[in-house]
Amino acid sequence: MKNTALSSKHISLGAKMVPFAGYNMPVSYSGLNEEHLTVRTAVGVFDVSHMGEFILKGKHALDLIQRVTSNDASVLTDGKVQYSCLPNDKGGIVDDLLVYRIDSETYLLVVNASNIEKDWNWISDHNSLDVEMKNISEATSLLAIQGPYALATLQKLTDVKLSDMPYYTFKKGVFNGVENVIISNTGYTGAGGFELYFPNEVAEKMWDAIFEAGKEYGIKPIGLGARDTLRLEMGFCLYGNDIDDSTSPIEAGLGWITKFSKEFTNSKKFLEQKEKGVLKKLIGFEMIDRGIPRHDYEIVNAEGKIIGKVTSGTQSPSLQKGIGMGYVPVSSSKADSEIYIRIRDKNLKAKVVKTPFLKNA
Numbered sequence: 093m094k095n096t097a098l099s100s101k102h103i104s105l106g107a108k109m110v111p112f113a114g115y116n117m118p119v120s121y122s123g124l125n126e127e128h129l130t131v132r133t134a135v136g137v138f139d140v141s142h143m144g145e146f147i148l149k150g151k152h153a154l155d156l157i158q159r160v161t162s163n164d165a166s167v168l169t170d171g172k173v174q175y176s177c178l179p180n181d182k183g184g185i186v187d188d189l190l191v192y193r194i195d196s197e198t199y200l201l202v203v204n205a206s207n208i209e210k211d212w213n214w215i216s217d218h219n220s221l222d223v224e225m226k227n228i229s230e231a232t233s234l235l236a237i238q239g240p241y242a243l244a245t246l247q248k249l250t251d252v253k254l255s256d257m258p259y260y261t262f263k264k265g266v267f268n269g270v271e272n273v274i275i276s277n278t279g280y281t282g283a284g285g286f287e288l289y290f291p292n293e294v295a296e297k298m299w300d301a302i303f304e305a306g307k308e309y310g311i312k313p314i315g316l317g318a319r320d321t322l323r324l325e326m327g328f329c330l331y332g333n334d335i336d337d338s339t340s341p342i343e344a345g346l347g348w349i350t351k352f353s354k355e356f357t358n359s360k361k362f363l364e365q366k367e368k369g370v371l372k373k374l375i376g377f378e379m380i381d382r383g384i385p386r387h388d389y390e391i392v393n394a395e396g397k398i399i400g401k402v403t404s405g406t407q408s409p410s411l412q413k414g415i416g417m418g419y420v421p422v423s424s425s426k427a428d429s430e431i432y433i434r435i436r437d438k439n440l441k442a443k444v445v446k447t448p449f450l451k452n453a
Contacts, residue, residue: 096141097295113205115142120315127318128409135239136314144208144229152221164351168193184337233295241309242285248305282326327447373425376447379414381440390434
């Protein structure tokens, strides 16, 4: 089991630690609901240093990225970030990821922790253009500072004007006296905020400074449990649950990151799906009857026939109701369609809704 540079810090704060993607990670500190609402109303800090980071460098770096990702990275300019996915050759998804353009020949790819080796091998296998690749995952720490007071907290520690940074942009700058920190206006919560990339050696120094700066705003450490409920309220996909090697981006509602202005892995199949339609779609649903949907619970129709499975589900701390996502036949995917979730042998009523579940985030 690997530790992040901050694992001892989490343990000293009384975090409940669990194995996740090969790392010893904090799942909660004060409790999921409290942590979740802290991010929605104040500011919270996630240690997400388990995520993977690859540097791709050289005159053909963009060509390689264009070949292996579904989105069109040619539209990126220096300091821009793009959400994308790595399609496989069977019609599914190797992983979803972020692409950072540092300059015209240098890119940073941020991938899911559980897929670091798999993604590295996939991209390497397609690297016939001698692009220089460097895996900096184990040397890099990543903190996500999220919530309405994230900007005010972090602005105390840098001269980079954070309010001038649009969503999905980044700057390299001095943060808390540390040079070349990547300050990124990104996140996985829908609550606004920033993500910081820096070397492991300064992780504790960064953590302590951020908590001191955020003290007046009620800053708290946040675990993976609340990270999951926050992203689900926004309808954000989680790899391994809502998307995987067998789900296509078109089925998953990720057509907006699937651009056919270029050729990429299996693009012909995805274009055909876009033009002819797919048989199943990822939907969001809210419980009408009382009950908490969980991963792998069966979705059934009014006749009790199984039509799908829940891919993600929880009791929403913000909405105080059960919410979830899952794949159903297209005929059952329209908003307000009535479906049922089988919970402890009971078919409980739910309805299909458009995501995000939390409309005013």
